[in-house]
Amino acid sequence: MSDESTELLDSVETPGGAEIPVNAEIPLSKALNAGLRKALGDDKRVLLMGEDIGPLGGVFRVTEGLQAEFGSSRVFDTPLAESGIVGTAIGLAMRGYRPVCEIQFDGFIFPAFDQITTQLAKMTNRHEGQVQMPVVIRVPYGGHIGAVEHHQESPEAYFAHTPGLRVVSPSTPNDAYWMIQEAIASNDPVMFFEPKSRYWNKGPVDLSSSAVPLHSSRVVRTGTEVTLVGHGAMVTVLLQAAELAAAEGTSVEVIDLRSISPIDYSPIIESVQKTGRLVVASEAPGFVSVSSEIAATVTERAFYSLEAPVLRVAAFDAPFPPAKLETSYLPDADRVLDAVDRALAY
Amino acid sequence: MAEAAPTVQLLSPDGVLQSDATAEQYRPYIDALSDEQLRQFHRDMVVTRRFDLEATNLQRQGQLALWPPSHGQEAAQVGSARAMRHQDHVFPSYREHAVAMIRGVDVVDIVRLMRGVTHGGWNPAERGNFHLYTLVLGSQALHAAGYAMGITFDGIATGDPETDEAVVVYFGDGATSQGDVSEALVFAASFQAPQVFFLQNNHWAISVPVSVQSRTPLYLRAGGFGIPGIQIDGNDVLASYAVTRKNLDEARAGDGPRMIEALTYRIGAHTTSDDPTKYRLSHELESWIARDPIVRYEAWLRSRGEGDAFFAETATEAEDFAADLRKRTLELTVPSTDRIFDHVYSESHPVMDGQKQWLADYEASLGAEG
Numbered sequence: 001m002s003d004e005s006t007e008l009l010d011s012v013e014t015p016g017g018a019e020i021p022v023n024a025e026i027p028l029s030k031a032l033n034a035g036l037r038k039a040l041g042d043d044k045r046v047l048l049m050g051e052d053i054g055p056l057g058g059v060f061r062v063t064e065g066l067q068a069e070f071g072s073s074r075v076f077d078t079p080l081a082e083s084g085i086v087g088t089a090i091g092l093a094m095r096g097y098r099p100v101c102e103i104q105f106d107g108f109i110f111p112a113f114d115q116i117t118t119q120l121a122k123m124t125n126r127h128e129g130q131v132q133m134p135v136v137i138r139v140p141y142g143g144h145i146g147a148v149e150h151h152q153e154s155p156e157a158y159f160a161h162t163p164g165l166r167v168v169s170p171s172t173p174n175d176a177y178w179m180i181q182e183a184i185a186s187n188d189p190v191m192f193f194e195p196k197s198r199y200w201n202k203g204p205v206d207l208s209s210s211a212v213p214l215h216s217s218r219v220v221r222t223g224t225e226v227t228l229v230g231h232g233a234m235v236t237v238l239l240q241a242a243e244l245a246a247a248e249g250t251s252v253e254v255i256d257l258r259s260i261s262p263i264d265y266s267p268i269i270e271s272v273q274k275t276g277r278l279v280v281a282s283e284a285p286g287f288v289s290v291s292s293e294i295a296a297t298v299t300e301r302a303f304y305s306l307e308a309p310v311l312r313v314a315a316f317d318a319p320f321p322p323a324k325l326e327t328s329y330l331p332d333a334d335r336v337l338d339a340v341d342r343a344l345a346y
Numbered sequence: 347m348a349e350a351a352p353t354v355q356l357l358s359p360d361g362v363l364q365s366d367a368t369a370e371q372y373r374p375y376i377d378a379l380s381d382e383q384l385r386q387f388h389r390d391m392v393v394t395r396r397f398d399l400e401a402t403n404l405q406r407q408g409q410l411a412l413w414p415p416s417h418g419q420e421a422a423q424v425g426s427a428r429a430m431r432h433q434d435h436v437f438p439s440y441r442e443h444a445v446a447m448i449r450g451v452d453v454v455d456i457v458r459l460m461r462g463v464t465h466g467g468w469n470p471a472e473r474g475n476f477h478l479y480t481l482v483l484g485s486q487a488l489h490a491a492g493y494a495m496g497i498t499f500d501g502i503a504t505g506d507p508e509t510d511e512a513v514v515v516y517f518g519d520g521a522t523s524q525g526d527v528s529e530a531l532v533f534a535a536s537f538q539a540p541q542v543f544f545l546q547n548n549h550w551a552i553s554v555p556v557s558v559q560s561r562t563p564l565y566l567r568a569g570g571f572g573i574p575g576i577q578i579d580g581n582d583v584l585a586s587y588a589v590t591r592k593n594l595d596e597a598r599a600g601d602g603p604r605m606i607e608a609l610t611y612r613i614g615a616h617t618t619s620d621d622p623t624k625y626r627l628s629h630e631l632e633s634w635i636a637r638d639p640i641v642r643y644e645a646w647l648r649s650r651g652e653g654d655a656f657f658a659e660t661a662t663e664a665e666d667f668a669a670d671l672r673k674r675t676l677e678l679t680v681p682s683t684d685r686i687f688d689h690v691y692s693e694s695h696p697v698m699d700g701q702k703q704w705l706a707d708y709e710a711s712l713g714a715e716g
Binding site: 079083084086087088089092093094095111115118122124125127130131163164166187188 | 477482499525530533693696697
């Protein structure tokens with residue numbers, strides 16, 4: 001038996017994560033990189049673990065330069081086994097670490113589903129509060145990138161359905177920078193869904209402070225006639241729809257959900273009390289979805305404010321199709337506007 | 347690495363100390379034990395068998411939802427548990443009652459789990475680092491591997507076995523088919539984690555024989571992961587102690603993970619919900635009863651001059667332990683409904699807060715009407 005092994009380039013000379021220049025606009029992926037770098041620098045218990053996150057910096061380069069800066073015992077490549085990544089992260093958290101796991105793509109999370117839902121989510125409850133699980137699971141998710149099967153899905157509802165998990169998704173570089181740090185600071189497990197189609201979109205990052213707490217939704221465009229709610233990459237679609245609606249004389253309010261579990265309903269209820277109409281949009285299939293949950297809850301809490309039924313705009317209840325068909329599968333601004341028109345017609 | 351090796355046995359089934367080359371290799375570990383330590387092995391096994399019977403009876407009497415008996419597996423558990431050092435961590439499956447007791451878990455806390463008043467019951471940090479029972483097979487192997495990786499990352503080992511830490515994970519022959527066990531072996535090997543995989547091969551996964559799980563002796567699988575594997579007579583408490591002691595100290599010294607396969611037998615049912623007469627042949631059961639771990643060890647202790655008084659005293663101790671367990675089981679109370687909501691999250695959560703309040707209001711409204 002040969003005992004030779006491939007020499008690892010864990011001391012390769014690559015620059016560390018770059019400082020963010022003040023007032024510069026940076027892509028969402030770089031904002032995440034900067035947030036992770038800050039968390040690693042602030043707390044030695046923070047670890048990054050996952051497939052290809054070391055010298056390569058992750059397939060989306062979100063962890064680029066971090067192994068070179070913090071070393072291969074803080075930022076390390078794991079064997080290619082998602083259940084193993086999450087299962088060992090649980091043990092590391094018991095040891096006092098704060099692991100941040102990268103799952104390479106949305107569709108690859110299911111081998112880890114058991115460890116996430118059966119173990120990670122229940123561990124604090126099982127210990128009656130005597131053991132905490134500060135584990136973050138980063139998941140690049142969603143479509144619009146023309147990729148092959150299992151690389152464009154939106155599985156967040158499975159995790160929002162699971163008690164014990166917190167589920168969030170940033171839509172802007174500023175939120176990405178702050179929310180990843182807040183997720184790492186949480187003593188509960190956080191599913192951190194990153195809208196991969198937005199990785200390369202630039203925006204400003206306010207380095208002075210986070211504008212709002214982690215689990216808060218936020219009005220990102222004010223309007224008076226219809227309320228639109230969504231998260232992640234869908235927020236961009238909703239803002240496009242609002243712009244088009246404005247050109248046609250309709251005033252639309254847009255709310256970025258940011259937190260999928262728990263959901264911060266106050267801005268949504270307040271908005272619906274003003275507009276009387278709500279459209280909830282997502283890239284995930286609509287059946288038993290986050291959108292369904294919001295529709296039911298708003299109906300319960302703001303029934304007398306509603307002028308129309310809450311409408312959902314979602315992907316179809318079919319598997320994510322071959323990429324050449326994704327523009328027909330995913331809701332776009334026109335499909336959102338169609339729902340806006342239907343809501344106004346009541 | 348994956349070549350067959352002799353099964354380690356220090357005591358024959360009739361209680362005679364073995365003197366073959368393999369046994370001689372482990373003899374120093376036994377010679378280093380005091381008479382009192384050797385007597386303690388016996389006490390541990392006898393007390394475990396007695397409270398295990400008591401818990402089985404409590405289930406039959408409707409006091410517990412379930413009980414997974416450990417009858418027959420006492421030597422594998424007691425020897426390996428006594429081989430650990432105080433700083434070691436243990437990740438059990440759900441039948442490791444003797445290990446739990448030895449590490450300092452109050453056995454009534456296991457009963458609470460099986461009675462339906464808790465999902466956990468203890469804080470590992472306050473109970474000899476004995477982590478919670480894990481009911482989904484093999485899941486804990488990964489938690490143990492991650493914990494052991496953390497020990498390596500800490501980088502605080504000094505080379506002193508009295509303080510350097512290691513991790514033991516218990517699992518069974520059925521669990522070896524779970525992907526998580528294989529992944530744990532991969533992770534532990536890749537990170538050279540200080541971990542001993544202690545496999546109790548009791549030959550049956552509920553009704554399915556080990557031949558359905560593996561067509562190769564399970565200890566040989568370890569070699570495929572780059573991990574040394576060794577097979578022991580799991581009904582020999584001295585073999586379990588000596589081999590675990592050696593392998594744990596090698597793991598804590600930085601030599602990487604180890605796997606021990608203890609050949610034993612589940613004399614009782616899988617759990618109190620099971621009926622092994624539907625799938626097991628009585629002559630197989632009888633052949634294993636003839637290899638009983640306690641009978642064997644008592645014969646050896648007597649051959650060394652241990653007298654009737656000690657065995658009578660141990661039997662009384664076991665009876666008292668069982669009676670106390672029964673008394674305290676019947677005194678267990680049902681937790682308040684706050685238990686449903688508290689600790690789902692470690693930090694404030696609006697949904698839990700709201701639903702807890704709702705239930706309180708709802709129950710108050712029933713009281714007001716009633």
